[in-house]
Amino acid sequence: MKRSKTMELGVGIFMLAGILGLVFLGLQVSGLTFSAPGDTFRLEANFANVGSLKPRARVTMAGVTVGRVTEIELDTEWYDARVVLELDAELEGQLPRDSTAAILTAGLLGEQYIGLSVGADPETLTHGDTIRDTQSAVVLEELIQQFVSNMATN
């Protein structure tokens, strides 16, 4: 009977350790938080070239993450890319209408994300509006081409 007790204890500790391990993987490794996803609102932005921007990429403002990209599709009217952004609801009615969105790269080889910078228009962007002033992703080939042609003219 005593042997069975220690066995039960061993199995109990084993299972508890497994569950604690899963909690560790959730909290420490994948950075899961218990806060529910807050309210969001949608903005659209058209870019001439999105580079390698992916859905779920970050949207930042002054380096702080304020939302994410939800959709990227080809706009067949203008033949550019329409990107749908989902931003924190507290920014609704706070961003001036002439704010700009640029596609930036984190580090040399890092992922691409969208950086917003504030304009000065008194009117503000609300749900479903489009950001007019955008800056496309930097494509390395174009940069090199420009550099080479500059060299040639000099």
Place this chain on the structure above:
Amino acid sequence: MIARLQQLGRRGCDGLETLGRAGVFLALSSFGVPSREGWHLWLRQMHFVGVLSLAIVLVSGLFIGMVLALQGYTILVDFGAEQALGQMVALSLLRELSPVVAALLFAGRAGSALTAEIGLMKATEQLTSMEMIGVDPLRRVVAPRLWAGFVALPLLTVGFSVVGIVGGYLVGVEWLGVFDGSYWANMQASVDFLDDVVNGMVKSLVFALVVTWIAVFQGYDLIPTSEGISRATTRTVVYSSLVVLGLDFVLTAMMFGGLS
């Protein structure tokens, strides 16, 4: 020529028959835990299959995590991207290495023992005697082992991941001098709980079912001689390893290959 064809056909029929028997066997034996006595049998098997496998799984996890960090560091430092070490260690462990390596170790440590145990019971006619006194060996012998394996391997896989990530931390941060904050922050930024941790667990559950199923079925279905037992034990390890690696490719293609 015709004899060859006939032989091939017989092989095919035998194979299908075995597969069918294994399926019926799984269906019959998976309903056997609820009674109080069954619970105790399950606990005993959990101890044997789970707790006693802990040492080998955790030690392997620690070393695999440390090797990953060391190898990853020497590659990443060329690109000046050694901050991404945590991300690399965590993703490769959670998505691939933990489920697969833990399942392979489990097949070698616990699966072969299950086959040999059940096989010897069959060879010494304990299973037949159980049937004679009205005890269903599927419920009494096979079901607790099946369920113990099904629960134990995912827990072992979690342990493997945790210890591996800590091992990577020890080598990467404490020894090689990657900044502590970027190790965890990069990891947290890139590891998604649903996509990575839960998918790894799903893989592990599938492997647990398959490995334990193969082990107990090989034990139950073997030819009851000493040679038969040794062959069945070998088959358990070989089949389990092959099936785990093959299924891993299929599952990875479904989860991360963009097929869904």
